[in-house]
Amino acid sequence: MLTTIIYRSHLRDHVPVTVLEDMVVAANEKNSKAGVSGILLFNGKLFFQLLEGPDESVRAIYQTICADERHHNVVELLCDYSPARRFGKTGMELFDLRTYDRREVLQTVMDKGTTRFQLIYNDRALQFFRTFVEESEIENYFEIPPADYWEFIPDTSDASVRTLHTRYSETCSFAFQPIIDPMARERVTLEALIRTPSGEPAQRWFEGLQGDEIYAADLKSKSVAFAMASALGLGEQSLSVNLLPMTLVNVPDAVNYLLQEIAANGLVPEQIVVEFTENEVISRLDDFTGSVRELKAAGIGVAIDHFGGGFGGLLLLAQFQPDRIKINRDLIRDIHKSGPRQAIVLAIIKCCTTLEILISAVGIEKAEEWMWLESAGVSQFQGHLFARPELAGIPAIAWPERTEDI
Ligand SMILES: Cc1cc2nc3c(=O)[nH]c(=O)nc-3n(C[C@H](O)[C@H](O)[C@H](O)COP(=O)(O)O)c2cc1C
Numbered sequence: 498m499l500t501t502i503i504y505r506s507h508l509r510d511h512v513p514v515t516v517l518e519d520m521v522v523a524a525n526e527k528n529s530k531a532g533v534s535g536i537l538l539f540n541g542k543l544f545f546q547l548l549e550g551p552d553e554s555v556r557a558i559y560q561t562i563c564a565d566e567r568h569h570n571v572v573e574l575l576c577d578y579s580p581a582r583r584f585g586k587t588g589m590e591l592f593d594l595r596t597y598d599r600r601e602v603l604q605t606v607m608d609k610g611t612t613r614f615q616l617i618y619n620d621r622a623l624q625f626f627r628t629f630v631e632e633s634e635i636e637n638y639f640e641i642p643p644a645d646y647w648e649f650i651p652d653t654s655d656a657s658v659r660t661l662h663t664r665y666s667e668t669c670s671f672a673f674q675p676i677i678d679p680m681a682r683e684r685v686t687l688e689a690l691i692r693t694p695s696g697e698p699a700q701r702w703f704e705g706l707q708g709d710e711i712y713a714a715d716l717k718s719k720s721v722a723f724a725m726a727s728a729l730g731l732g733e734q735s736l737s738v739n740l741l742p743m744t745l746v747n748v749p750d751a752v753n754y755l756l757q758e759i760a761a762n763g764l765v766p767e768q769i770v771v772e773f774t775e776n777e778v779i780s781r782l783d784d785f786t787g788s789v790r791e792l793k794a795a796g797i798g799v800a801i802d803h804f805g806g807g808f809g810g811l812l813l814l815a816q817f818q819p820d821r822i823k824i825n826r827d828l829i830r831d832i833h834k835s836g837p838r839q840a841i842v843l844a845i846i847k848c849c850t851t852l853e854i855l856i857s858a859v860g861i862e863k864a865e866e867w868m869w870l871e872s873a874g875v876s877q878f879q880g881h882l883f884a885r886p887e888l889a890g891i892p893a894i895a896w897p898e899r900t901e902d903i
Contacts, residue, residue, distance in 0.1 A: 499582060500552040502559050503575040503625050504836075506544045506568040507640050514541070516567060517591065525589040533558055534582060535589040536606065538629060543638065544568055545629040547622060549582055563834075570640055574625055574836035583622060585611035594630065602630055637843060639872035641833060644864040649882060649895035657684075660890030661728055666721040668714070669702055670694050672886035673729065676737070676857050676879040679867065679897050685857070685877050686770065687891065688737040689722035696888040712744040716751050720758040723769075727762040729891050737770040737800065742778045745788035752791040759797075766796035770821065773799070776807040782816060789817050802859075805845060818852060823879070826860030833869040846874050864897070 508514070517539065528535045533550035535558075546562070548555050563571050584590075590609065594602060606626055610616035616623050628634050652658075664670075671689040678685055693702045706714050719738050726736045745751045759766055771792060778785055778801065789799055798820040804810050806825035813819075824845060832838045849856050858870050861880030870878070884892040 498552065499549055499579050500555045501547065501549040501575065501577050501579055501583070501622055502555055502573065503545070503547050503622060504559070504562075504571055504573045505546075505629065505638065506571040507638075508539075508542055508544065508568050509566070512567045514539075517593075520567070521589055521591045528558065529588045531558060532587055534584040534587050536584055536609065537589060537591045538594055538602075538606075538626070539591065540594040540632075543629075545626070547584070547626070549579070549584065550587065569643065570638075570833070572638075572834060572836050572839065575622060577621065579614075581611065581614045583610055583614050583616060583620070585613075599630060603627055637839065637873075639869060641865060641868040641872060645900055647864050647868075647897040648900050649864070649897055651884070651893035651895045653893045655893060657730060657891055658893045659729060660887070661725060662889075663728075664694065665725050665728070665889075666718075667694060669718045669721055670696060670889055671722050671725050672696070672888045673726070673891050674879060674886035675884055675892070675894060676859075676877050677883055677894055677896075678876050679878060679883065680871065680876065682896055684734065684894065686735040686737050687726065687731065688772070688879065688886075689726060689739075690886050691718055691722075691739070692888060709747065712741060712747045715741050715744045716748050716754060719755060720761075723758050723762040723764055725889060727764060731764065731768075733768065735768045735770055735798070736764070737772050739772045739774075739802065742773050742785045742788075743781060745792070746781065746784045752788065752795055752797075755792075755797065756795055767798075770798035770800050772802040772823065774802045775804055775810050775813065775825075778813060782813075786817050805841065811845075811848065814848060814852060814854065819854060821855040821857065822849060823857050823859045824875075829858055829860055829866055829870070831863070831866065833863075833865040839869070839873075842870070842875075843873060850874070867897075 524535060531550065531554035533548055533554050536547045538545040548559060592602060603626060607616045670692045672692050674688050674690060676685045676688060677683065691699045691702050703711065722738050756766060759769055792799055800821040800823060801813060801819045802823045803825040804822040805828045824842060828838055828842055832842060846856060856875055857877035857879060858875050859879040861867050861878050861882045864882065867878060867882060884894045
């Protein structure tokens with residue numbers, strides 16, 4: 498079995514194009530020894546390369562290429578398996594697109610294809626060649642600076658950073674984590690995350706509940722979230738709370754209960770957003786749709802959490818339109834390196850922009866993930882990179898600051 502990897506990358510600004518010649522000679526030798534075929538396209542700024550051969554060799558070479566300082570923003574576009582080589586000759590061949598007529602270069606690449614494996618236009622790998630040569634996706638090739646371009650220092654001088662010292666309930670507690678707009682230096686909303694009274698994670702809190710009592714407890718816990726947020730000085734900011742979709746369906750008068758508790762804590766419905774997890778919503782969509790209408794009619798916002806993590810996410814946008822979606826961490830992890838994740842998230846952004854649905858990206862851990870998403874048009878973020886959830890408190894936010902020595 499043969500493995501094919503296709504990636505694109507940017508030549509670093511300080512690297513002269515003349516280094517390519519020596520690099521290609523060395524790569525040609527290394528690839529030949531490893532039984533790998535490499536076709537490299539270069540347009541004066543961007544690289545595009547196909548590597549194919551035995552799985553281990555292709556992956557090993559790709560790893561060294563990823564670590565090569567002469568280029569950056571390496572994005573894997575395709576990793577696939579095929580029964581035969583597209584390009585028979587092992588080694589490395591460079592096509593400098595600046596010296597070719599654009600219309601001829603694809604034909605020239607196809608001519609290099611093995612006769613056994615007829616390169617035809619419905620071959621995915623060849624379609625990637627075409628897209629690169631025709632530059633039809635070029636607006637999505639974001640060039641982001643290295644991670645150390647920014648530093649993240651928690652702003653402990655912020656007056657809203659505080660911790661509660663009173664226990665608000667014997668049954669649960671909450672940790673608070675902000676969703677922020679880093680470039681505008683704004684806190685957009687605060688999410689209340691359920692914890693056990695001693696601060697253990699949500700899963701441990703749910704484990705302590707039996708059968709249907711889970712729904713009543715889920716609903717009741719929100720009064721604790723409202724009370725704590727109010728005591729922390731939420732002011733006019735918005736607060737997100739999580740709710741199991743079936744809590745609304747199973748507990749009689751759930752929306753009225755929420756409204757009473759919101760008012761009892763000096764808050765207004767318009768500043769509350771209820772988040773539901775995508776997977777849980779899909780399993781009982783019809784029952785749930787009526788409850789969402791009630792929430793919306795009461796002025797409470799609705800968000801879909803972990804969007805893109807399950808199976809019906811896009812359909813949810815059609816069936817009931819939330820005010821906000823939070824893109825699942827699995828889609829965001831290392832997004833700056835992954836062509837498929839980039840394509841999915843760009844499609845989600847396009848869809849939500851058309852529907853005027855706000856997007857936030859959660860679980861941001863790396864500066865590059867944040868920078869790529871900012872370039873793609875996302876402006877609201879939540880994650881350890883900026884602030885970890887704080888038990889019974891509002892954490893200091895690490896706003897991105899430009900490092901001085903770059
Ligand atoms: C755009 C680009 C494409 C490259 N393609 C290959 C390649 O196909 N095969 C290869 O061995 N090295 C390639 N290299 C060079 C590798 O990154 C690395 O410098 C080389 O494998 C030598 O690594 P080593 O000194 O650890 O053996 C490429 C570098 C760049 C910037």
